[in-house]
Amino acid sequence: MHLALIQIVLLALLVISLLIAVVVMRNQIAGRLFYMAQFVVGAVFVLMPDWLSRVASWVGVGRGTDLLLYLIIMLFYITALCIIAKFRRIERTQTEIIRAMALRDARDNTRQ
């Protein structure tokens, strides 16, 4: 089987991102599984580009690239929402820490 240069590059990138994801996501089984599944799906479509077109026409989208675009947009929205939610949680804990510091260092001038 002959691999085009782009397929080699993409596969290499997929392998690297899988390695990073698996190393970074210690103790997060769900996250690891998600990235492993993503790796498998990615590798399949890199090796068999026409499969994507077949999936696309099966779900009623013209071309494989269009299907990919739609999926990426959806993924982008979900990611953005997850990041916003995470930010709000971080902001909440940060507030609690700062509040605790402020209350610890409060000054009471009324008993002088």
Next chain:
Amino acid sequence: MNDRIFIVIPSYNEGEVLRQTVENLLPFGYSIVVVDDGSRIDPWPMLRDLPIHFVRHPVNLGQGAALQTGMDYARLHNAEAVVHYDADGQHDFCDIPRFLEALKDADMVLGSRFLRQEDAAQVPLTKRCLLQMARFVNFIFTGCWLTDAHNGYRALGPKALETIRLTENRMAHATEILSRAKDAKLRLREIPVTIHYTDYSKAKGQKWYNSLNILIDLILNKLM
């Protein structure tokens, strides 16, 4: 007795006017809590000779966070009631006894600029339009149909202090406080207040476009 009434004054980069506001309140004998929300210049040196409580956030968090810190402080000191009071001199200290009186048969008392003709006339026209929209937004998000919205002058009784925890650090807290009150089935009451719009307070006050930020915060708060 008055020292179990805590006046919580959030302040952010206020300068001279903060001291003036505090000095006006001192004769009543309430406990005064100034919560500095990480101002660039620490106002404590300007206030240190006054008999007040002072809490300072090491970094800026927003008015909602400052109010909650003040309420936490008041609760730690066995407060009977808390009054939210602006640092910029907009609020009239003569209204405080009426708030406390109203708290006798309510858990939370909200100041309103639209219960008396003469108070409403004080409100600049653009602000009046914006507040009408804010009332509607409050109704959508909380189910409370009030005569005013985002009026910073309010008083909370023991039950409100017990149940309300503001998580919206910025201005959306003014709507959030209504949701929490509604959830906890608190008895709300509105009383008329006069707001003195000085040039300082107008310059310091919120710009109209911040209402969009508030709206986004509220939607996010509903969603997650």
